[in-house]
Amino acid sequence: MTTPHTDPYEVPGRPCSIAATLQVVGDRWSLLAVREVTFGNHRFRQIARNTGAPTDRLSARLKSLVADGVLERRPLPDEPRHDGYYLTEAGHDLVGVIRELLRWGDRWLTDAPPMKLRHHDHDFSLRPVCAHCGEPVTRGELHAEVAAAGWTLAGPDADPAGQGVQDA
Template structure:
């Protein structure tokens, strides 16, 4: 199946992958969450080809995950900022970071530590039930078709 065909699948994961499902897009999003905004900084941090970066940024803008804002008039230059749709990806990216920290960190530990500004504690991501607040384990979840769709 081709990437552009995933959008038509009756599966939320497949549809999501049609937007963010390649390595460069995920790394662009990582940089955006680390507050990188400008094309040159994305390129420098990622070591990505200009053409590839241009395509990934354009796709994320087209999908409403990022938006362009001019920061210079002559020549016109833009920065890229996460939209609310983009910010909504944070839990998913943090879950992947947590998985990588758990399974691929070296002896010194994870390369980055996340600290909650409000309480000052370092944290790792956990999935909780939106209704009762209990931590959700995949073995404690039942999935059923949505008969409304």
Template sequence: MRRTSFAGWPCSIARTMDLLGDWWTPLVLREAFYGITRFDGFQQELGIARTTLAERLRRLVDAGLMEKRAYQTEPVRHDYVLTEMGRDFFGVLAAMNAWGNRWLSGEAGAPVVFEHERCGHHSEAAVVCADCGEPMTAADTRPRMGPGYPKRLAERPDIRERFTR
């Protein structure tokens, strides 16, 4: 069954979800941040079916988040290494981890915390304004049309209303 594609939607959240596609893809990226680079390592850590893993890795390579680097020629075997685009996804995973630690941790506490090597403290992701440094919350942040929003949609009254609430 073919799923709906959000790749053409004028929304970066929808486009990102179109790229991720399912729950396995962010977990593959998580393992890459943990230092896993080999197919068998991903498969062992995640317990994912080999065919599913092969598809997720192919999708990540095709999208530019990972690249394949041969480490053996007979037979050919590859490492899967994060690209700059892939490394930049860390903020998304860190935000998910912070949210999960706050809302889904049991009585024992957070299952995974991040240590910031520069200062040596355990910390978590925080969404802050890149201009003023203040926290951004749903209560004080509004979506607005960016320069890439399609003009044909921007002219629709329902769309204009959506971005002026």
């Protein structure tokens, strides 16, 4: 899903899907709200309590996540008069990102992780595998290929006047 304010070619700097993604979920409260919905907490008060977000900010972030197609509001099964927040397909795709943030934080920020992901009867450990060829992917095997016109990995090809861009 692309919206005009998240088009990778319209964000400042290098045209990049990371920059566009951060326009949608690049603040603490957005990703923590998605985490809570992933855990099955669909009510506003649950999400507020478990994220620690100020309610005015959380309300704004939830509205934005709904507008950007990450979450949807729909009636709660046990209280149809009240709406809850649920992941859309785009929201489900963020679960892998949240898993990686958890893995990174467990590795670099704590000696005693406060939560574990489990798969059947063992700790979950993700191993990247190429969906195209089925081979495991290791560090150093991926490379970036720039598709945005006028850009290289180092930055813009040339300035607007057609002069080469020089390093300062």
